[in-house]
Amino acid sequence: MLKYLIRRLVMLVPTLFLASILIFAIIQFAPGDPARMMLGTEATEQQIARERVRLGLDKPVPVRYAVWLSDVARLNLGTSQVNNQPVAKLVANAFPNTLRLALVTLTVAILIGFPLGIWSAIRQNRGADFAVTSFTALGLSIPSFWLGLLLILFFSVKLQWLPPSGVGDPNTFFLFKLEYLILPVIAIAVSNLSVFARFVRSAMIDVLASDYVRTARAKGLRESTVIIHHALRTTLLPLVTTVGIQFGSLLGGAVVTESVFAYPGIGRLIVRSILNRDYPVVQATLMFVVVIFLITNIIVDLSYAYLDPTVKLAGSH
Incomplete structure (x- = not known):
């Protein structure tokens, strides 16, 4: 390795x-x-x-x-042509916000998307399966920025329950600022959990039709035991790659969605820099996104090999 x-x-x-x-x-x-x-x-x-x-x-x-x-x-990213600040400082200030948003979004997407996919596979060709597949199809078709605008109009403008933008006081503890994450997380997580649910459903259906699952059922094992101890473990392993790719994309910044919520992350920094023709910032942030995505892919490959010892990495021997 x-x-x-x-x-x-x-x-x-x-x-x-x-x-x-x-x-x-x-x-x-x-x-x-x-x-x-x-x-x-x-x-x-x-x-x-x-x-x-x-x-x-x-x-x-x-x-x-x-x-x-x-x-x-030489790790010299230059100076912003607009506000004369070091580009490295701008990226360092924006990335923690994007990382926080990505982690919360990924957690929500996994906690909702995985169970939905499993439930849909178990209830294949029934009402529950139709409901889940319809929801995920809708979730994949709705742009996250458009959903974000609807959430702002309803929860921030009409009901005035949640703040429409920002991240709150930087000196406040993270857990006390979660209200600022709720709307952007929902807007981004819907598409991600839809991806996870569809992948889990497809993988689970294939596993449930496999010979060793039929053998486990023939031995008289309870259905819950067959699903949790036999089918689920095999189903989730290939999804490591999907989760990693989605996480890498989130770390790159939800460009338009961060702008909709005026969320000071990497995505909003890229958009503002492009609009201002701030070339040093645009070039540095895009290179940063590329580096993050490539490193995430390497970590995903290593994690897959660690979780499944039967996987042989090319060039590791």
């Missing part, structure tokens, strides 16, 4: 290099002039030219990329 881990970490280098080229190219060739946007419409061409020199935009794109990549390799 150690050899596999080293091999995967080495493979991160070319992957991150290609990702950096793609991210830099998309940002640099995007329409709009950051210098003109920062100075406003009343700025003269001379002022804009000086600002472009200050921002380094007068240099050729390959030179700008080489300078940026060199800085990133």
Whole structure:
């Protein structure tokens, strides 16, 4: 497993290099002039030219990329062109909020999605199965940001039960700020729990039709014992990958949903930076998201191999 881990970490280098080229190219060739946007419409061409020199935009794109990549390799993410703060500080302030939202959302999605999938599989082709499959289909089709807007209108504007945005006082203990997480968690968790429920249902149906489950039933074991001790364990193992991918996506920030709730996470930081043409922040946050997602995938693969010793990792022997 150690050899596999080293091999995967080495493979991160070319992957991150290609990702950096793609991210830099998309940002640099995007329409709009950051210098003109920062100075406003009343700025003269001379002022804009000086600002472009200050921002380094007068240099050729390959030179700008080489300078940026060199800085990133030394963990120097640069400075925001809008508020003049270190980009690393902005990311460090936003990521804990996204991590908190991701952990709570994933927990809720697992606690609801897994039982729904199991129940649907056990009640296959019955009313309960139809209800669960209909709910999950609806959950997957509704955009999380649109659901978020509906939740704000109902629970915040009409009923005034929950705050519509923000994270509360930063000096307050986390558990006393859960009310700020309820609406964004619901908005994001619906699609995630729908994914989990459908995967669990499909896997459980296959396992319940397998020979060893039929053998267990033929031996006279109780149905609950067959499901919990035989079917469930086999069903949940392949879902490690699905859970890991969903968690990696959540860590990348629910971009639009965080913006809807004015939630100060990675997703909202990306959106605000794009709107402000704050190139250093956009490039750094996107690279950060790529790194987080790749590392999450490695952890998922290692976890799968640890939970199932029969799995052989390529390059581990």
